[in-house]
Amino acid sequence: MSDEQTGGKSHMDNAAIRIEGLRKTYRGSKGQPEKQALKGIDLTIPRGSVFGLLGPNGAGKSTLINILAGLVVKSAGHVSIWGHDQDRNPRQSRAAIGVMPQELNLDPFFTPRGALEVQAGLYGVPKAQRRSDEILELVGLSDKAEAYARTLSGGMRRRLLLAKALVHNPKVLVLDEPTAGVDIELRQMLWANVRKLNQQGMTIILTTHYLEEAQEMCDQIAIINHGEKIAQDSTADLLGRMDGRTMVIIPDGPVTELPATEGVEATLRDDGSLVLRYRSAQTSAEQVLESVRAVGMRIRDVRTEEADLEDVFLALTSTRAGDVPAADLDQPRRGLHRVKL
Numbered sequence: 348m349s350d351e352q353t354g355g356k357s358h359m360d361n362a363a364i365r366i367e368g369l370r371k372t373y374r375g376s377k378g379q380p381e382k383q384a385l386k387g388i389d390l391t392i393p394r395g396s397v398f399g400l401l402g403p404n405g406a407g408k409s410t411l412i413n414i415l416a417g418l419v420v421k422s423a424g425h426v427s428i429w430g431h432d433q434d435r436n437p438r439q440s441r442a443a444i445g446v447m448p449q450e451l452n453l454d455p456f457f458t459p460r461g462a463l464e465v466q467a468g469l470y471g472v473p474k475a476q477r478r479s480d481e482i483l484e485l486v487g488l489s490d491k492a493e494a495y496a497r498t499l500s501g502g503m504r505r506r507l508l509l510a511k512a513l514v515h516n517p518k519v520l521v522l523d524e525p526t527a528g529v530d531i532e533l534r535q536m537l538w539a540n541v542r543k544l545n546q547q548g549m550t551i552i553l554t555t556h557y558l559e560e561a562q563e564m565c566d567q568i569a570i571i572n573h574g575e576k577i578a579q580d581s582t583a584d585l586l587g588r589m590d591g592r593t594m595v596i597i598p599d600g601p602v603t604e605l606p607a608t609e610g611v612e613a614t615l616r617d618d619g620s621l622v623l624r625y626r627s628a629q630t631s632a633e634q635v636l637e638s639v640r641a642v643g644m645r646i647r648d649v650r651t652e653e654a655d656l657e658d659v660f661l662a663l664t665s666t667r668a669g670d671v672p673a674a675d676l677d678q679p680r681r682g683l684h685r686v687k688l
């Protein structure tokens with residue numbers, strides 16, 4: 348829509364990423380059948396967001412990211428990055444995006460500073476505009492600037508990958524599973540950097556298997572499964588779709604009988620607390636409390652728990668993509684099986 352109509356200025360498209368009808372079919376080899384990794388994805392990622400791309404193993408996340416990065420050639424569809432159509436303006440669209448990959452693919456003979464300089468060269472960043480020291484400082488590698496990559500720890504290599512993704516000051520930064528297998532300290536450093544870069548105006552896209560992380564970091568989330576997008580919404584609205592509630596009661600005295608009210612599922616935890624699950628659309632908190640009083644239980648303390656992203660995720664991915672009409676999203680979780688992330 349943009350470049351061709353505006354002579355490359357692209358001011359009509361104000362999305363960070365616009366994807367339309369994106370398909371990828373990997374050719375089969377050695378007797379393997381072909382694989383449809385992406386089956387027609389439409390996705391618009393707003394500028395300035397921290398956007399989460401979620402999906403179980405094999406959903407197609409890496410394929411999508413690799414297409415954005417220009418590492419995998421799409422089979423069909425349109426991709427535009429910061430208003431630059433990937434096919435018509437490959438150079439501009441590539442310059443607008445930086446990707447921190449999953450794999451630690453670093454040349455062992457480069458020092459961090461050397462690696463950044465080479466990367467800057469690849470992106471045609473003029474010497475005067477290079478910010479290697481500033482970036483090394485940001486990722487906490489200043490004191491390792493001259494160390495060979497092969498002597499860096501796994502955590503330091505990851506930081507160097509982030510640094511490399513930043514050399515050309517991209518508008519959009521993609522982090523592919525950035526915290527898989529990293530320690531808490533590095534994870535905190537990564538998130539602090541992500542927040543800082545986002546505050547400076549960078550759009551961030553991250554894939555993660557850690558739902559709490561997506562919940563904490565992302566303002567919008569898309570879920571893909573079996574190569575199809577099955578949900579996209581603000582994190583708050585996605586969570587708001589679930590009306591499952593959990594009430595936890597600390598009884599005042601031993602529990603001799605569990606409440607047995609329809610619509611309330613009661614279980615006792617080892618620590619003596621009583622867990623009551625219910626749907627807020629069908630059962631009120633008052634009815635839940637009544638069911639507790641009805642069995643003569645006295646309440647010392649009570650708290651409630653909201654549905655979390657895992658509930659949404661399980662509800663959405665527990666059947667094949669496309670089989671879950673939006674109206675069914677609020678159905679109770681009973682009968683759904685867990686999907687391993």
Ligand SMILES: Nc1ncnc2c1ncn2[C@@H]1O[C@H](COP(=O)(O)OP(=O)(O)OP(=O)(O)O)[C@@H](O)[C@H]1O
Pocket residue numbers: 373374382383384402403404405406407408409410411
């Ligand atoms: N080069 C390839 N050739 C053939 N099939 C591939 C290739 N790369 C990926 N696939 C297949 O395409 C599907 C999507 O893979 P992809 O790596 O994009 O998923 P993912 O969501 O990133 O999973 P993960 O979280 O495990 O990285 C999978 O079924 C995978 O086996």
